[in-house]
Amino acid sequence: MPGQHDSRHTPDLLLTSVRQPGDEICSDVHIRDGLVAAINPSSGKSAASLPGAQGVDFDGRYVIPGLWDEHVHMTQWALTSNRLDLAGAGSAREAAAVVGNYLAGAGLAGEGGATRPASAPTLVGVGFRDAIWTDLPSLDLLDRVTGGLPTALISHDLHCVWLNSAAARTYGVPVDASGLLREEPAFGLTRELGTLPDTVVDPWVRAAAAAAAARGVVGIVDFEMTWNRDPWLRRIAGGCDALRIEAGVYPQDLDRAVAEGLRTGADVAGGRGLLTVGPLKVLTDGSLNTRTAYCVDPYPNGGYGLLTVSEAELLALLVRARQAGFVPAVHAIGDAANRVALDAFEAAGVTGRVEHAQFVRSEDFARFSRLGVIASVQPAHALDDRDTAEANWPGRTDRSFPLRSLVAAGATLALGSDAPVAPLDPWTAMSAATARARQDGRGPWHPEQALTRREALTASARGRGRLRVGDPADIAVLDADPLTVSDTEFAAMPVAATLVAGRFTYGGV
Numbered sequence: 187m188p189g190q191h192d193s194r195h196t197p198d199l200l201l202t203s204v205r206q207p208g209d210e211i212c213s214d215v216h217i218r219d220g221l222v223a224a225i226n227p228s229s230g231k232s233a234a235s236l237p238g239a240q241g242v243d244f245d246g247r248y249v250i251p252g253l254w255d256e257h258v259h260m261t262q263w264a265l266t267s268n269r270l271d272l273a274g275a276g277s278a279r280e281a282a283a284v285v286g287n288y289l290a291g292a293g294l295a296g297e298g299g300a301t302r303p304a305s306a307p308t309l310v311g312v313g314f315r316d317a318i319w320t321d322l323p324s325l326d327l328l329d330r331v332t333g334g335l336p337t338a339l340i341s342h343d344l345h346c347v348w349l350n351s352a353a354a355r356t357y358g359v360p361v362d363a364s365g366l367l368r369e370e371p372a373f374g375l376t377r378e379l380g381t382l383p384d385t386v387v388d389p390w391v392r393a394a395a396a397a398a399a400a401r402g403v404v405g406i407v408d409f410e411m412t413w414n415r416d417p418w419l420r421r422i423a424g425g426c427d428a429l430r431i432e433a434g435v436y437p438q439d440l441d442r443a444v445a446e447g448l449r450t451g452a453d454v455a456g457g458r459g460l461l462t463v464g465p466l467k468v469l470t471d472g473s474l475n476t477r478t479a480y481c482v483d484p485y486p487n488g489g490y491g492l493l494t495v496s497e498a499e500l501l502a503l504l505v506r507a508r509q510a511g512f513v514p515a516v517h518a519i520g521d522a523a524n525r526v527a528l529d530a531f532e533a534a535g536v537t538g539r540v541e542h543a544q545f546v547r548s549e550d551f552a553r554f555s556r557l558g559v560i561a562s563v564q565p566a567h568a569l570d571d572r573d574t575a576e577a578n579w580p581g582r583t584d585r586s587f588p589l590r591s592l593v594a595a596g597a598t599l600a601l602g603s604d605a606p607v608a609p610l611d612p613w614t615a616m617s618a619a620t621a622r623a624r625q626d627g628r629g630p631w632h633p634e635q636a637l638t639r640r641e642a643l644t645a646s647a648r649g650r651g652r653l654r655v656g657d658p659a660d661i662a663v664l665d666a667d668p669l670t671v672s673d674t675e676f677a678a679m680p681v682a683a684t685l686v687a688g689r690f691t692y693g694g695v
């Protein structure tokens with residue numbers, strides 16, 4: 187039942203000696219019933235002056251409204267977080283060493299090989315680039331470091347899987363002395379590796395949620411491509427309560443969602459106030475890296491990308507969403523796709539969000555605010571895709587990842603990661619948005635499109651720039667001032683504590 191775990195019976199909380207970024211003086215933040223009840227200059231008095239309140243002294247640390255990741259694929263992120271990263275391996279021998287060291291660190295290695303704990307799934311590694319290796323992978327090389335633990339390593343381009351003998355046995359796939367599967371058999375096994383029982387995945391999701399809370403995150407919009415309500419009800423009932431979840435719905439499930447009385451923003455009964463219905467996710471085009479983002483101008487090698495839904499179908503879907511009380515979140519990456527999406531919002535007379543908005547015609551910047559369409563953007567992609575964008579949108583990247591242009595035209599931004607494409611860490615996203623550079627010596631990319639720190643923080647906290655009385659007590663406590671630290675420190679901001687509705691989900695007491 188909603189309200190079942192209502193915070194009414196928890197004692198008041200007093201966060202003492204905290205500062206809002208930009209403030210000279212320290213404040214005490216009084217939390218009652220899950221809300222910010224008062225913010226007063228620090229009195230120096232202990233919490234005892236507030237009868238019944240529990241006091242936590244933060245010694246001058248900085249408080250900001252808790253952070254949201256507005257675009258996550260949470261199950262995929264949890265799977266990725268539990269896969270061994272082999273991107274740095276310069277040879278087959280090195281990749282095997284990474285696996286061996288990992289197993290040793292996890293206490294799973296042993297002479298004659300690791301044995302598989304009954305509950306442990308196959309060890310999966312990802313991201314190796316055998317095209318640049320000078321030595322060859324082999325069954326024997328991998329067997330020597332893994333022993334009896336089924337191990338499958340997936341290449342960066344997904345076209346190849348390197349197995350050990352135990353995995354070949356477990357999955358019933360024949361491999362020769364190379365230990366390699368390629369193309370169809372590799373795709374088939376990769377799909378199978380992604381299909382794990384809930385009893386394995388749920389604890390991983392819970393760990394990923396806890397890791398997000400440790401970065402100051404209080405909520406996510408989950409766009410996992412599935413019927414999201416029931417997995418989250420199960421996880422929350424099982425104690426996964428570190429984040430607020432807005433569970434997205436896909437068009438193939440819209441009839442079911444309507445039949446069950448769901449609409450965007452509705453609290454999901456049984457979700458302990460942590461689970462609400464998210465937007466209706468609608469795809470209109472592909473991606474830049476596959477050159478399927480739908481564009482006004484042709485790609486250098488020809489073609490305009492792919493419009494995956496007709497304009498008439500998109501309009502019909504948005505009208506349906508409006509009638510059913512769903513906020514549409516329309517995936518649009520190319521500038522033609524963004525034009526199509528905005529046209530559909532305008533024609534349907536509905537507000538909502540564009541997911542990605544990576545490449546936008548100049549004449550469309552102002553339409554976001556005029557139509558009440560939020561630009562849900564993932565700034566880390568700008569740095570990941572820098573070279574690809576220059577190659578495919580030559581001479582036009584001044585309007586790619588156009589954060590400043592959108593803000594200048596009045597648009598509201600919502601920052602996210604698109605995890606697992608980028609890590610579920612808003613400091614990575616905010617760092618990319620503000621510095622437009624990595625610490626790789628290359629210098630910033632289109633720095634004129636950067637946000638200020640304040641803008642990035644506000645766009646990561648649902649428009650809340652500061653803690654205000656009456657707001658939900660969703661709060662992150664930082665060890666440093668996010669407005670004045672260096673770019674490097676900002677990207678790795680140390681978080682001291684996180685609260686959701688006045689409850690510590692990380693740090694604190």
Ligand SMILES: [Zn+2]
Pocket residue numbers: 257258259409604
């Ligand atoms: Zn996505």
